Amino acid sequence: xxxxxxxxxxxxxxxxxxxxxxxxxxxxxxxxxxxxxxxxxxxxxxxxxxxxxxxxxxxxxxxxxxxxxxxxxxxxxxxxxxxxxxxxxxxxxxxxxxxxxxxxxxxxxxxxxxxxxxxxxxxxxxxxxxxxxxxxxxxxxxxxxxxxxxxxxxxxxxxxxxxxxxxxxxxxxxxxxxxxxxxxxxxxxxxxxxxxxxxxxxxxxxxxxxxxxxxxxxxxxxxxxxxxxxxxxxxxxxxxxxxxxxxxxxxxxxxxxxxxxxxxxxxxxxxxxxxxxxxxxxxxxxxxxxxxxxxxxxxxxxxxxxxxxxxxxxxxxxxxxxxxxxxxxxxxxxxxxxxxxxxxxxxxxxxxxxxxxxxxxxxxxxxxxxxxxxxxxxxxxxxxxxxxxxxxxxxxxxxxxxxx
Numbered sequence: 001x002x003x004x005x006x007x008x009x010x011x012x013x014x015x016x017x018x019x020x021x022x023x024x025x026x027x028x029x030x031x032x033x034x035x036x037x038x039x040x041x042x043x044x045x046x047x048x049x050x051x052x053x054x055x056x057x058x059x060x061x062x063x064x065x066x067x068x069x070x071x072x073x074x075x076x077x078x079x080x081x082x083x084x085x086x087x088x089x090x091x092x093x094x095x096x097x098x099x100x101x102x103x104x105x106x107x108x109x110x111x112x113x114x115x116x117x118x119x120x121x122x123x124x125x126x127x128x129x130x131x132x133x134x135x136x137x138x139x140x141x142x143x144x145x146x147x148x149x150x151x152x153x154x155x156x157x158x159x160x161x162x163x164x165x166x167x168x169x170x171x172x173x174x175x176x177x178x179x180x181x182x183x184x185x186x187x188x189x190x191x192x193x194x195x196x197x198x199x200x201x202x203x204x205x206x207x208x209x210x211x212x213x214x215x216x217x218x219x220x221x222x223x224x225x226x227x228x229x230x231x232x233x234x235x236x237x238x239x240x241x242x243x244x245x246x247x248x249x250x251x252x253x254x255x256x257x258x259x260x261x262x263x264x265x266x267x268x269x270x271x272x273x274x275x276x277x278x279x280x281x282x283x284x285x286x287x288x289x290x291x292x293x294x295x296x297x298x299x300x301x302x303x304x305x306x307x308x309x310x311x312x313x314x315x316x317x318x319x320x321x322x323x324x325x326x327x328x329x330x331x332x333x334x335x336x337x338x339x340x341x342x343x344x345x346x347x348x349x350x351x352x353x354x355x356x357x358x359x360x361x362x363x364x365x366x367x368x369x370x371x372x373x374x375x376x377x378x379x380x381x382x383x384x385x386x387x388x389x390x391x392x393x394x395x396x397x398x399x400x401x402x403x404x
Contacts, residue, residue, distance in 0.1 A: 002081040012036075012063050012136055014402060019134040022087055023067040026362040027130050033069035033159045037152035037397035038063050039137035040193035041226055041351050042358050043202060043299075044314050047322055049187025051247050052208035052260035053289035056215070056296050057189055058393040060226070062136045064148040066156050068129050080128060082116065084109055085135045097126045106182045111146050114181025115153040118173045124161045138153025138387070141228045142351015146182065147190035149175035155397045168210065171195040173252035174314035185241055197396035201241050204296040208260055215300050217393055220302060221368045225360040227374065240352055243281065243322065250274055250282040259285040285319035288314060308346025312337060315348035322346045324353030328382060332358045335374045343370050364390075
């Protein structure tokens with residue numbers, strides 16, 4: 001089967017071709033399989049997926065592409081291993097297909113190893129493989145490059161084995177791999193966005209029931225602007241896991257299963273049960289869940305002004321109550337907000353925080369002009385050159401080549 005022109009366009013034509021060429025240069029033959037999985041950006045609903053809340057992400061037009069083939073029969077050493085090459089990191093890694101022991105110090109290839117191990121447990125055998133991984137998803141920018149790698153790996157093993165996983169099972173399998181092999185207690189948003197993404201749709205995901213509602217965003221005059229601050233502050237306290245524990249403590253003190261079960265009014269009435277820190281964490285989660293549900297309705301109705309206002313409220317909450325922003329992200333949001341009503345509807349940090357990216361809702365006809373001005377002013381004030389791109393909601397993971 002040759003590459004589908006439609007699928008190549010969706011998965012970044014240049015990236016797919018580059019992965020194919022690099023595989024040929026490295027291994028001396030064309031790849032038998034090529035798969036792609038998009039990154040994701042979350043329009044609103046941050047740090048609530050592990051609190052059983054609602055999130056409103058979308059797949060983006062940036063991808064992880066994997067090109068692969070069986071080792072050549074003449075290479076006896078390769079017959080017993082999976083050999084990886086990451087073009088983004090310029091690093092190699094080898095491991096046995098049946099190696100299912102998590103590393104003490106996880107690295108990038110543990111995302112692949114974890115998925116291979118989880119797929120093997122589900123009945124999908126990888127066997128030996130030569131693999132080239134290429135990516136246009138920024139690393140460490142809060143756009144789920146790791147989840148894209150996980151889902152792309154699972155999709156590759158579907159192609160290799162000839163078996164197909166139920167999409168829900170695939171997303172959960174990849175989440176479990178991240179828990180076990182990367183040591184990150186992530187929620188389900190990233191893997192679900194990348195697996196179930198639809199072109200021109202946001203995805204309203206109920207993280208408790210796992211019910212998905214595809215929210216149309218068909219207006220071509222609206223763009224999503226992603227600006228990478230190009231900073232990621234090195235923190236030592238395990239902040240992601242700490243926030244999760246704080247939410248669990250707050251839920252326990254409020255005598256509920258999760259903060260999803262607390263309304264804004266109920267939280268206000270029970271403030272005396274929480275100390276200042278746990279109250280702030282709970283207040284963010286409870287208000288963010290309500291904001292996300294409202295924003296989904298506003299997007300569906302084409303009410304971009306109201307949806308943008310929710311995004312700005314979300315950022316303030318993440319900055320002040322959840323305390324996961326930083327000065328660079330705050331500056332990018334402030335610079336975007338100076339253009340409210342002039343092509344910008346709203347802006348907020350996205351992802352885990354402490355650096356990474358902002359997401360901004362903007363008029364397509366003005367977005368390049370506005371992004372250039374924001375980037376110029378950000379560099380002037382920080383001395384850091386940001387990077388940015390615009391995207392529309394993209395399709396989820398897919399097999400692009402599958403030859404016998």
